[in-house]
Amino acid sequence: MTEASRTAKRAALVYNPIKVDADALRASTTRHAQDAGWAEPLFFETTVEDLGDEVAREALDAGVDAVLVAGGDGTVRAVSEAMSGSGVPLTIVPSGTGNLLARNLRLPLDDSDTMVRATFEGETQPIDVGFARLRRGDGETVEHAFVVMGGMGLDAAMIANTSGDLKKKVGWVAYVDGAARSLVKARPFPVMYQVPGHRMHRANVQSVLIANCGSLPAGLELIPEASIADGELDIAIFQPKNPLGWLLVWRRVAWDNSVLRRFRAGREILALRTRDNSIRYTKGTGIDVAASAPQPVQLDGDEFGEATHMAVRIAAGSLLVAVPEGHTSPALAAVRAALAAD
Numbered sequence: 377m378t379e380a381s382r383t384a385k386r387a388a389l390v391y392n393p394i395k396v397d398a399d400a401l402r403a404s405t406t407r408h409a410q411d412a413g414w415a416e417p418l419f420f421e422t423t424v425e426d427l428g429d430e431v432a433r434e435a436l437d438a439g440v441d442a443v444l445v446a447g448g449d450g451t452v453r454a455v456s457e458a459m460s461g462s463g464v465p466l467t468i469v470p471s472g473t474g475n476l477l478a479r480n481l482r483l484p485l486d487d488s489d490t491m492v493r494a495t496f497e498g499e500t501q502p503i504d505v506g507f508a509r510l511r512r513g514d515g516e517t518v519e520h521a522f523v524v525m526g527g528m529g530l531d532a533a534m535i536a537n538t539s540g541d542l543k544k545k546v547g548w549v550a551y552v553d554g555a556a557r558s559l560v561k562a563r564p565f566p567v568m569y570q571v572p573g574h575r576m577h578r579a580n581v582q583s584v585l586i587a588n589c590g591s592l593p594a595g596l597e598l599i600p601e602a603s604i605a606d607g608e609l610d611i612a613i614f615q616p617k618n619p620l621g622w623l624l625v626w627r628r629v630a631w632d633n634s635v636l637r638r639f640r641a642g643r644e645i646l647a648l649r650t651r652d653n654s655i656r657y658t659k660g661t662g663i664d665v666a667a668s669a670p671q672p673v674q675l676d677g678d679e680f681g682e683a684t685h686m687a688v689r690i691a692a693g694s695l696l697v698a699v700p701e702g703h704t705s706p707a708l709a710a711v712r713a714a715l716a717a718d
């Protein structure tokens with residue numbers, strides 16, 4: 377090893393081999409690393425057993441200066457979990473059907489070369505990461521991160537009921553099919569929930585959704601105010617009274633939030649609808665939700681089994697993401713403004 381290669385910076389690429397063109401991505405990472413004077417990159421593949429968190433920790437232990445992740449939302453979630461708090465920047469190379477984090481950061485979705493280059497020449501921005509500690513029915517606890525959103529109840533059941541084959545064919549539209557099948561069995565369940573600094577509530581809910589950012593594919597805005605860098609989580613408590621109530625929820629999610637909000641007249645219509653309390657929004661640095669019976673949980677669109685208790689906290693600004701030079705998005709612009717004001 378030469379003196380130069382010992383002191384040069386090094387990147388690691390973590391990728392899901394069933395989701396990406398591995399040869400092309402490795403070649404592009406090597407080429408951009410060389411151009412920037414960095415050492416030969418390290419390459420790690422995810423496996424069915426390790427969705428990416430273990431190899432990302434291996435890369436961090438090897439002392440890398442940057443990590444790139446290429447895969448679907450599950451891979452991005454797992455790698456972000458390992459990288460949170462490390463101070464090492466993460467580049468998201470969009471590769472799945474959802475690309476939820478990349479969409480929320482308004483990153484280019486079809487230009488992996490630009491994202492790879494951002495690792496070596498771009499800028500970094502801190503974003504928040506959510507952590508959900510789940511207590512299982514048998515008392516066991518596990519903690520996992522989410523970068524986009526987590527939830528307990530119907531939203532998780534909907535994901536569990538979504539066929540993988542259909543998702544491959546039609547992408548996120550498949551969740552509508554999952555939702556339809558879950559709705560047939562949907563029963564509200566009683567929970568106690570508390571946001572730090574607020575009183576405890578008791579409610580019959582169909583779903584509790586906790587968002588770090590608010591955009592879903594197809595232009596749906598689930599929690600439009602959710603910002604990925606405000607140090608707070610946006611929480612939606614779904615309390616439809618009956619299956620028809622879900623039509624109201626979907627109307628609000630798909631129509632009100634995505635369409636009406638863009639127009640002033642639309643915003644006036646929205647204001648008139650606040651009496652319909654099928655969704656209650658709140659905000660906080662976390663939430664504790666206790667259910668009387670185990671309920672399904674999802675994190676960033678992947679099933680995480682059932683839990684009786686979910687304690688969610690935010691690790692504010694704990695993940696550094698690489699963005700192309702000069703890149704901005706509403707969420708990142710807000711962070712820059714806040715940093716400039718300090």
Ligand SMILES: Nc1ncnc2c1ncn2[C@@H]1O[C@H](COP(=O)(O)OP(=O)(O)OP(=O)(O)O)[C@@H](O)[C@H]1O
Pocket residue numbers: 392393394395421422423424425427447448449450451452471472473474475476677
């Ligand atoms: N080496 C591998 N061989 C086979 N399957 C793998 C391998 N590595 C990961 N997987 C599988 O890939 C899935 C994770 O995929 P990933 O999150 O990258 O995409 P996705 O869930 O389809 O995301 P999206 O919803 O964005 O398309 C897991 O089911 C995991 O078991």
